[in-house]
Amino acid sequence: MAELLKTELKTFEEHREELLGRASGDFALVHNSEVVGTYKSKEDAITEGYRRFGNVPFLVKQILAVDTSEDFTSNHIAI
């Protein structure tokens, strides 16, 4: 994968413990090296990201102790 969101993912990891303490299960909005805020829904975090920054890369990520993966049981994905 390319380098997009590398800074945001690093920022999220640096703040994960603190975010878990105050907003576990919510969604964090991260832009560059700033945690902009936390939101109850993913949709709200995305909307706020576009409102603040426009159509640029930003990270919306659920605040969990361990990240979950998406699962695909068929062979449609060529990975």
Place this chain on the structure above:
Amino acid sequence: MPSFTTQNPSLQATGPILELQIAVPAAVQASLVQGGQPVPQPITVSGLIDTGASACVLQQGLAAQLNLNPIGSTSINTPSSTNVQCYEYAVRYVLPNNVTVEGTMIEAPLAGQNIQCLLGRDLLAHGTLIYIGYANLFSLSF
């Protein structure tokens, strides 16, 4: 309740495939219009409703056609790979009968030429899917 019904005599062989459009999300469209910038035209794709997919997937390269930037990164597991990192994009689904839903899609390479997206359980979570095999039809409502 917005809904559509599709009948396909080859439903058992092909699965619940439908033609839909993928468009930029409303928030991006509003931002572009406000800035006097052109709004990318929606892309028409063939999609498979896949209850074995926990999330929706868009064929690699199509997000760039919509001039979208990623809003997330997630890892995926497939029958042959685990923990592959992929970008996630916010999109607007324009389904048959003009049923419109805002959501997100993971970008990944899809095998074959006939399907450009998978409609997974994150989209189905918002609606009701009815599959009537003996009548070769399926219906989706939100």
